[in-house]
Amino acid sequence: MSLLGVSSLHAVPWKNGLGTTRELAIYPSGADTESFLWRISIADVTDAAPFSSFPGVDRSITLLEGAGFIMTLDGAREHALTTAYAPFAFPGEASIDVALAGGATRDFNLMLRRAGARGTVEVWAGAGHRHVPEDAVLLHCARGALRVEDTSLGAGDSWLVSTPVQDVALNDDAVVLAVRVTLLQG
Helix, strand or coil: CEEEEHHHCCCEECCCCCCEEEEEEEECCCCCCCCCCEEEEEEEECCCCCCCCCCCEEEEEEEEECCCEEEEECCCEEEEECCCCCCEEEECCCCEEEEECCCCEEEEEEEEECCCEEEEEEEEECCEEEECCCCEEEEEEEECEEEECCEEEECCEEEECCCCCCEEEECCCCEEEEEEEEECCC
């Protein structure tokens, strides 16, 4: 089991150099932005900067903190990323311009190379036990607390799934982002 605290991760520039992100996990290990099959990160958006282009990559973004922003996709369609913990999927090759809704934000990102992987971000909320699916690769505690075996995770912590676990326990106010990824054959 690998426990990751977002505050302990090094911030690196976005591919386009206009923002920063903290990489939680990448596959295969050691891959870069041109060679990953999947990548999970947490980005800080402080200015109305366009998103980096990732042709051939399916992306999912989830607001974690802040008022969020309005995304304009390819100069036409708008999406308000202003509700926390509501994943939004979009193609990585889309031209994305951003207008902040009220100051800096932090968001959770899943990127999947379309030819090599499929995946989703599931939102688990409220107290109880949750079954960890076989294709889960990472659990991110966005709010509250989560218990995995004998380890507690607090808000901002992530657990990189490396061995099968039957279930996890969430406290009353917990919100967990569960990332599921399936690698494609061929």
